[in-house]
Amino acid sequence: MAKNTNSRKVRITDTTLRDAHQSLWATRMRTDDILAIAEKIDSAGYYSLECWGGATFDVCMRFLRENPWERLRRIKAVCRRTPLQMLLRGQNILGYKHYPDDVVDRFVALACENGMDIFRVFDALNDPRNLETAIRAVKKYGGHAQGTISYTTSPVHTVESYVALAREQAAMGIDSLAIKDMAGILTPGAARELVGALVKALPDMPIQVHSHMTSGMAAAMYMAAVEAGAGCVDTAISTLSSFSSQPPCESVMTILESEGFDTGLDRAVLGEINAYFMDLKKKRQPASSARVEAVDAGVLVHAIPGGMISNLRSQLAQQGALDRLDDVLAELPRTRADMGYPPLVTPTSQIVGVQSVLNVLSGRRYSMVTDETRHYAAGYYGRTPAPIDRKLRKKLMGDLKPIDCRPADLLKPGLSAAADEIPAKLIQAEEDILSYCLFPEVALDFFKWRAKPEGERDPIPADLEMQKAEAEKAAAPALDEQTAKFASIGRAFASLMAACGGTGDLNGLNGTNGVNGLNGADVQEAGESKKEPEDQIPAGEPVLAPLNGTFYRSAGPGKPELAADGATVKAGEPCCIVEAMKLFNPIKAPVAGKITFLVKHGTVVVKGQTLAVVA
Secondary structure (H helix, E strand, O other): OOOOOOOOEOEEEEOHHHHHHHHHOOOOOOHHHHHHHHHHHHOOOOOEEEEEEOOHHHHHHHOOOOOHHHHHHHHHHHOOOOOEEEEEOHHHOOOOOOOOHHHHHHHHHHHHHOOOOEEEEOOOOOOHHHOHHHHHHHHHOOOEEEEEEEOOOEOOEOHHHHHHHHHHHHHOOOOEEEEEEOOOOOOHHHHHHHHHHHHHHOOOOOEEEEEOOOOOOHHHHHHHHHHHOOOEEEEEOHHHOOOOOOOEHHHHHHHHHHOOOEOOOOHHHHHHHHHHHHHHHHHHOOHHHOOOOOOOOOHHHHOOOHHHHHHHHHHHHHOOOHHHHHHHHHHHHHHHHHOOOOOOOOOHHHHHHHHHHHHHHHOOOOOOOOHHHHHHHHOOOOOOOOOOOHHHHHHHHOOOOOOOOOHHHHOOOOHHHHHHHOOHHHOOOHHHHHHHHHOHHHHHHHHHHHHOOHHHOOOOHHHHHHHHHHHHHHHOOOOOHHHHHHHHHHHHHHHHHOOOOOOOOOOOOOOOOOOOOOOHHHOOOOOOOOOOOHHHOOOOEEEEOOOOEEEEOEOOOOOOEOOOOOOEEOOOOEEEEEEEOOEEEEEEOOOOEEEEEOOOOOOEEOOOOEEEEEO
16 A cells, blocks of 8 residues: 655644643652653654643642742753643633733743743633633733633534634634643544634634543544644653543654654654653552553543543542442533533533532532532633523522623732732742732642751652552552552542641642642541530531531631631521532521631531531
């Protein structure tokens, strides 16, 4: 058979240093791990290196005790030939809520100054209003602005709607466009149709395709997309590829070159890179990732991203309800439809996923609604792809008033206030203020740890995780395969939930949920807490924890307490919060009266525990 002589260049973006280890290693790769191989990766011939953004930023501070800005600078110092790339959540930046425009602008400016070249800017709802400030800032400070289509399927997501979205982003001045297939559900036929339509509508716009191997289709889909006109695809080095990660670089390279496309990659260098990560895998792969399915064909039915399923398992493990996973997977498409068919990607994947868990565990749909679900329904995350039923929307919103404007228009500038909240002695650079803006309690905890003399610092949380996992592995009895899979998930979650009065700001992705402030002196098993003996609970109507999670008196640093100890509260009035499964669950006073709290702010609590009494 004659070889295809197509000589068109197809570029390859490497995700090993960001999405791949976020998907498979719980984002636990360290900066030194990266630097040891960075020069070799820089010489491989990649189009770009995705090495920042997503969950890497807060995990650096929370679990690795590293400065994410320093990581970026050090990678840039080595990688001189290959552009660096990051994932930016539009107005959400790297967090789970909208940030003021001044914070978005300054974050992008400092990212550019510290070495970032390409910004893949996306919004979970594909709402262009949530992209415009970030894209404008990237262009302003000299970066490459890559717009994004967050791909999903539903009655309202059509090729025509995606082309319209691409046109709006093109009008904002993007330099290229990415199709972000986070669940790995884009079929070769659909990719051919979508890419073809985009190339026809925007003939001068470079098209890049990102996918995950969750369903096993991504490599075949890439081939169809390239044949239709896509010029770049995302892959990971083979050791960190497949399942919920990207397709293997070496395989995609071979497929493309067999069809006559030129990737420009050096196969020998790729072999050296892979050998390095194969060895590193022994140290960095969490026990919970050691036994995973090679392909999850179920995603073709429920369309839930692989990382999200990992989260759901961890969330159910936290609540002692792993046996309800099938019920949650059945409920999730119904909840997603109720909420207007949002694409399931951060933060909507968390909002819809947790609400589905609550719908199952509570026994009555929407009897418990998180703060995030309330704000989502009211429009504070953006415009939903399809309208939410009027009666349901009213129920979900509660006392919130709906908005129709761009959500960030309601936010006051945030940089000055944030700078005033950080003790001056803890600030080493302007970048610290931005870190605090995004993750206040995580950043403060890291700053305090960093300020201590080296010999007086608490152990690095990720090191404690590894030690605990090794000890449990050595002590664990033999388990059958299915039991071992769920036990490993539970153990991983337990080690992450072991807390010493941390923030409980559960921002980790892909099963990396954890709490801030881990301290070896105060570690307690998941589900354990300093519970008041029943005979020491004062008389009155108890305020009970509806879920396992972390107890808060306020919604965050600098925020007022919902109710002061000893204050008079009204029946049905939110008086405290239990943060569970990454989201805030307001706890309401059962009756009117004087409230007495029994649990300290930041304490890990269990379902049914008495948090306070009202008398």
